[in-house]
Amino acid sequence: MQISTSVPYDEQRLRRTLRFLANRQMKPFRILGVVVLVLGAAVLALDPTSSAGYGILAGGLVLLFAVVPITVASGMRMQSEVIKQGYHLSLTDEWAQITYPLAESRFRWQGLNRIVETPEAWYAMFGKAQALTIPKELMTPEQREEFAAFAAHLSK
Structure with a gap:
């Protein structure tokens, strides 16, 4: 799997993620x-x-x-100004990587607890209170299908 997309800052998406976690x-x-x-x-x-x-x-x-x-x-x-610049999301078979202009985070899928799917996004849960938001609307239909199949494989 090789999915790469730019994710612009979206306050409503961030609120949905925080509400999901809360x-x-x-x-x-x-x-x-x-x-x-x-x-x-x-x-x-x-x-x-x-x-x-x-x-x-x-x-x-x-x-x-x-x-x-x-x-x-x-x-x-409490959110840093860094996130208000949007980020680049890169998903491979081994890693999920988020790259902001001033910061970067990488997560190995091996450390994943579970993936929760909602109508707007997938939430890759790395622990109980840390979620990586993978927005569906920014992916092509083929990318959504590919990631859905990958997430189903991870859940087994």
């Missing part, structure tokens, strides 16, 4: 949010005038619905 890490917060919501509802059932019950309920809603957007916004603010 959603994978936030399951415990969502479970805790449901527990806190139930606790708040129980407190309010016993005493509808309890300000603590409303506070607990609000805390549960924050855990359920606000943590991921806050995490994504924070991640966007």
